[in-house]
Amino acid sequence: MLSVSIQSFSYASKAILQDINFKLKRGNHLAVLGESGCGKSTLLHLIYGLLHLDNGRIAWEGEQLKGPHHTLIPGEPFMKLVAQELNVMPFITVRENIAEHLPRLNPEEESDRVNTLLNVVDLEAFGNRKVINLSGGQKQRVALAKALAKAPKLLLLDEPFSSIDTFRKNKLRRSLFRYLKEENISCITATHDAEEALAFSDELLLLKEGKMERFGKPETIYNNLKTAYQAGFFGDVTVLPPETVPSGDRIFLPHQLTISEKETKIKVEVTTSFFKGSHYLIEAIYKGNPIFFNHIDEIETGKSVFLTEIK
Numbered sequence: 185m186l187s188v189s190i191q192s193f194s195y196a197s198k199a200i201l202q203d204i205n206f207k208l209k210r211g212n213h214l215a216v217l218g219e220s221g222c223g224k225s226t227l228l229h230l231i232y233g234l235l236h237l238d239n240g241r242i243a244w245e246g247e248q249l250k251g252p253h254h255t256l257i258p259g260e261p262f263m264k265l266v267a268q269e270l271n272v273m274p275f276i277t278v279r280e281n282i283a284e285h286l287p288r289l290n291p292e293e294e295s296d297r298v299n300t301l302l303n304v305v306d307l308e309a310f311g312n313r314k315v316i317n318l319s320g321g322q323k324q325r326v327a328l329a330k331a332l333a334k335a336p337k338l339l340l341l342d343e344p345f346s347s348i349d350t351f352r353k354n355k356l357r358r359s360l361f362r363y364l365k366e367e368n369i370s371c372i373t374a375t376h377d378a379e380e381a382l383a384f385s386d387e388l389l390l391l392k393e394g395k396m397e398r399f400g401k402p403e404t405i406y407n408n409l410k411t412a413y414q415a416g417f418f419g420d421v422t423v424l425p426p427e428t429v430p431s432g433d434r435i436f437l438p439h440q441l442t443i444s445e446k447e448t449k450i451k452v453e454v455t456t457s458f459f460k461g462s463h464y465l466i467e468a469i470y471k472g473n474p475i476f477f478n479h480i481d482e483i484e485t486g487k488s489v490f491l492t493e494i495k
């Protein structure tokens with residue numbers, strides 16, 4: 185179990201993180217979601233032990249982590265951090281990179297281990313290629329495999345899929361998170377990608393300006409979004425005055441509103457239809473404010489329709 189309790193952390197005099205408290209069970213995956221600059225990387229660096237925490241306590245299996253003032257080489261040995269600046273060696277092969285820190289006692293075992301990891305990151309065809317000749321996304325995958333080589337207990341991922349195309353990203357995420365579950369490796373991912381956070385995490389931490397906005401199960405948070413800021417992570421937000429909706433819920437994501445055949449209190453005028461593949465996102469105007477809902481077809485600009493909430 186990882187236990188994080190940060191009263192405050194500042195660079196110089198500027199407070200970056202405040203009152204962050206959570207626990208993460210062994211083998212569970214936490215996604216940290218927040219705007220750029222809200223402190224996601226700082227949180228990972230504090231946990232990893234690159235930054236010193238004066239006001240707070242970070243513990244693993246009940247034991248406090250001492251931080252950089254007490255260790256010669258920054259970083260706890262049982263953790264790995266895959267950061268935005270990749271820790272890969274360009275002039276050696278993918279296999280050599282992954283095997284770099286393995287104990288080299290049994291060549292056959294080592295080779296099997298490298299093969300397993302090449303499979304997890306879908307780089308089997310590139311094992312003997314020098315890293316310098318790989319794309320940015322392929323380098324990110326080498327860095328991931330390298331971080332997993334010595335079987336860490338906790339993996340910290342800072343935007344690990346940022347350079348990877350959608351097709352590969354989905355495949356890689358499924359394969360990586362399945363592997364982490366099988367191996368009982370805890371993982372914390374800093375991300376801007378709400379879809380990824382919902383699909384692959386056991387716990388979700390929403391950060392707002394360095395403070396904990398929400399912490400909990402993704403389903404619980406998503407089904408009970410309390411503010412427009414929280415909802416904004418997951419799509420275009422509509423805020424309606426309470427008198428317009430019988431349930432009294434005022435914050436809506438586009439899938440929660442639909443066209444009503446009957447007259448309702450929410451009469452809107454359509455301004456734009458955005459093609460989303462499986463449906464259209466419709467932007468409309470309600471009493472001078474934008475309102476968003478999903479619809480199967482495009483709707484003519486200027487058309488008036490009535491909306492109702494989907495229960």
Ligand SMILES: Nc1ncnc2c1ncn2[C@@H]1O[C@H](COP(=O)(O)OP(=O)(O)OP(=O)(O)O)[C@@H](O)[C@H]1O
Pocket residue numbers: 195196200218219220221222223224225226227374
């Ligand atoms: N070494 C540093 N010295 C001073 N301020 C810093 C330092 N590193 C980061 N900051 C500031 O701390 C804040 C949080 O930065 P951090 O990198 O943790 O954010 P982030 O949420 O990871 O952002 P992004 O999503 O853009 O990577 C930012 O305002 C940043 O400018």
